[in-house]
Amino acid sequence: MIAADRAVQRPSDARLLVVNAHGQISDVPRSRFVELLRPTDLVIANDAATLPASLHGVHLRSGEEIEVRLAGQPSLALEMWRPAFRAVVFGAGDFHTRTEDRPLAPSLAPGDRLCLGGALSATVEGLFDHPRLILLRFAGSTDTVWAGLARHGRPIQYAHVPAPLALWDVWTPIAGRPVAFEAPSATFVLDWKSIRGMRQRRIAFATVTLAAGLSSTGDAELDRRLPFDEAYRIPRATASAIRRTKAQGGRIVAIGTTVVRALEHAATADGVVQAGDGVADQRVGSGSRLRIVDAILSGTHEPGTSHYLLLRAFLDDKTLAGADAILETFGYRTHEFGDSVFIEKGDRSKADAQPFRAA
Amino acid sequence: MTHHASGNWLDPIDGARVAVTGGTSGLGLALVRDLLECGAHVAFVARTPAHVEAVARVHPGAHGIVGDVARKEDIYPIALQIAGILGGLDVLINNASSLGPAPLALLGDTPCEDFEIALATNVLGPFRLTRALLGSLGASAREGRGSVVLNVSSDAAINPYPEWGAYGASKAALRHMTRIWDEELGGEGIRFLSLDPGDMDTPLHALAVPDADPATLKRPETAARELVAAIAEALPAPSTGARVPSAASLEEARR
Numbered sequence: 057m058i059a060a061d062r063a064v065q066r067p068s069d070a071r072l073l074v075v076n077a078h079g080q081i082s083d084v085p086r087s088r089f090v091e092l093l094r095p096t097d098l099v100i101a102n103d104a105a106t107l108p109a110s111l112h113g114v115h116l117r118s119g120e121e122i123e124v125r126l127a128g129q130p131s132l133a134l135e136m137w138r139p140a141f142r143a144v145v146f147g148a149g150d151f152h153t154r155t156e157d158r159p160l161a162p163s164l165a166p167g168d169r170l171c172l173g174g175a176l177s178a179t180v181e182g183l184f185d186h187p188r189l190i191l192l193r194f195a196g197s198t199d200t201v202w203a204g205l206a207r208h209g210r211p212i213q214y215a216h217v218p219a220p221l222a223l224w225d226v227w228t229p230i231a232g233r234p235v236a237f238e239a240p241s242a243t244f245v246l247d248w249k250s251i252r253g254m255r256q257r258r259i260a261f262a263t264v265t266l267a268a269g270l271s272s273t274g275d276a277e278l279d280r281r282l283p284f285d286e287a288y289r290i291p292r293a294t295a296s297a298i299r300r301t302k303a304q305g306g307r308i309v310a311i312g313t314t315v316v317r318a319l320e321h322a323a324t325a326d327g328v329v330q331a332g333d334g335v336a337d338q339r340v341g342s343g344s345r346l347r348i349v350d351a352i353l354s355g356t357h358e359p360g361t362s363h364y365l366l367l368r369a370f371l372d373d374k375t376l377a378g379a380d381a382i383l384e385t386f387g388y389r390t391h392e393f394g395d396s397v398f399i400e401k402g403d404r405s406k407a408d409a410q411p412f413r414a415a
Numbered sequence: 416m417t418h419h420a421s422g423n424w425l426d427p428i429d430g431a432r433v434a435v436t437g438g439t440s441g442l443g444l445a446l447v448r449d450l451l452e453c454g455a456h457v458a459f460v461a462r463t464p465a466h467v468e469a470v471a472r473v474h475p476g477a478h479g480i481v482g483d484v485a486r487k488e489d490i491y492p493i494a495l496q497i498a499g500i501l502g503g504l505d506v507l508i509n510n511a512s513s514l515g516p517a518p519l520a521l522l523g524d525t526p527c528e529d530f531e532i533a534l535a536t537n538v539l540g541p542f543r544l545t546r547a548l549l550g551s552l553g554a555s556a557r558e559g560r561g562s563v564v565l566n567v568s569s570d571a572a573i574n575p576y577p578e579w580g581a582y583g584a585s586k587a588a589l590r591h592m593t594r595i596w597d598e599e600l601g602g603e604g605i606r607f608l609s610l611d612p613g614d615m616d617t618p619l620h621a622l623a624v625p626d627a628d629p630a631t632l633k634r635p636e637t638a639a640r641e642l643v644a645a646i647a648e649a650l651p652a653p654s655t656g657a658r659v660p661s662a663a664s665l666e667e668a669r670r
Contacts, residue, residue, distance in 0.1 A: 103554050105498060134502035199471075199478050202499045206492035223491035224547075232550040234499045248549075248599070255602055263554060291558045 096306030105231035108209025113172035155274025176204030241392035242312030427650035429454035437511030441617030445639035484540030494547035509541035515581025522580035556604030612638035
């Protein structure tokens with residue numbers, strides 16, 4: 057596939073590869089995705105806005121440059137919000153260098169202070185079992201921290217997009233609470249016209265909020281642990297809409313892997329989604345039984361990534377390999393600003409296996 | 416529904432998350448105070464750091480944000496702070512205004528730059544900020560909390576007053592844009608209001624009409640109360656459990 061290197065959320069020539077429940081594959085202009093939906097469907101998207109989660113600064117003890125990429129928060133409950141984040145750190149340089157080629161951050165110890173631009177500073181509160189992974193606490197009041205993030209933070213980005221991203225490049229049209237560390241980019245497909253189009257066709261629309269984490273750290277060992285735990289919130293209205301749709305035999309269509317992860321995490325054994333706050337810590341993949349989601353609209357993902365592995369919950373490996381071959385042969389674009397796939401759950405995924413939980 | 420500043424847990428303003436631009440003086444400051452008294456969670460925006468700090472110090476419940484809605488580069492940082500600090504948004508009040516040339520001038524004498532500032536502050540700013548916060552507003556609507564955008568208008572948006580050209584034309588554009596937003600997003604549950612608070616004793620009015628007798632002008636507190644009542648009217652009455660009433664309003668309800 058070709059890396060999409062321009063920050064255009066809805067290019068007019070965006071393509072959508074469709075794999076239906078019988079494994080049949082077709083291709084449509086992505087702008088027509090609403091036509092693939094049925095009046096009884098419930099479409100659910102992730103409405104998280106994206107934080108400017110990349111911060112450049114100085115490690116005061118060594119005087120060395122450091123880049124901090126915020127990567128996790130323990131809860132989305134506002135009263136639980138603390139200016140403390142799990143974060144991945146890099147040494148000198150920026151997104152123009154591939155993450156794989158970035159130097160390690162200076163050696164960090166608990167209590168070390170980082171100056172992250174202007175008055176924004178933070179303390180290393182703890183280390184994990186990997187030199188790139190830390191727990192970071194910002195100094196100052198909540199309002200000061202938000203002002204500092206707004207002023208000094210940049211969206212996390214990767215070398216395949218050469219121009220620096222602004223927040224407006226990564227906020228989806230429905231971006232609400234800024235809790236995501238990277239854009240829930242499948243949602244780029246939506247605009248207000250398609251939301252109106254769904255309503256006119258009596259297709260229901262609802263949202264969840266999931267703090268989408270990093271898609272890559274540049275470190276093979278850390279990448280194997282992706283996705284990190286992701287805090288989410290399911291509104292009461294969304295839980296009710298799922299109940300209604302299921303009762304009427306309609307389909308739940310997830311926009312993006314993050315929605316699948318949140319809904320399946322919040323599902324009880326008998327397929328009821330509970331409203332409220334949670335932390336998705338499971339891995340969805342081959343053998344996961346999908347209790348809630350019937351179809352997914354997602355970006356095109358490269359084999360081996362955690363997003364790609366999630367698609368294996370929807371269809372068998374042979375069909376997925378067939379879809380991959382088409383994406384490759386016909387020059388689909390990949391990464392966050394790339395083309396998309398729409399996959400209806402195949403029969404195989406009805407197999408009664410338990411989801412594999414990450415250690 | 417009658418609306419007054421005392422807490423009432425049937426009042427949709429109580430517990431609502433509200434952002435006010437131009438919140439450190441005049442009508443904006445009066446709105447911040449009235450909303451706080453009603454139990455709203457309030458963030459306010461203004462250009463001057465010292466003014467923002469001063470208002471935040473006097474009103475510890477309100478969250479001050481420094482930014483200029485007329486500057487494109489400031490919009491997303493402002494939206495980020497509003498939605499981040501409040502955890503979403505139910506009500507946006509685009510109140511910040513620019514008069515255009517001061518002293519007022521005939522259109523033939525109005526510097527193009529002054530007209531541009533009026534448009535940037537009174538039309539483009541509200542458009543951009545609304546667009547950046549549309550996701551938060553839509554989420555509130557879907558969750559049954561309701562959502563309202565109030566764009567502060569003026570009778571100069573309707574009447575062709577000589578010497579009010581830049582201001583009047585920009586406010587007319589804002590008013591028309593508000594009506595189109597309302598047509599387009601009513602179906603998603605987001606309401607848009609354009610309201611004229613009347614001639615008030617504010618710094619903007621003093622700039623426009625320096626020798627006006629303040630005694631003949633409306634007090635901004637009165638206008639603020641009327642606007643907050645209109646917002647309350649446009650929001651759905653809180654359904655059981657949709658919003659957690661504050662302790663103060665529970666106290667009020669027991670009396």
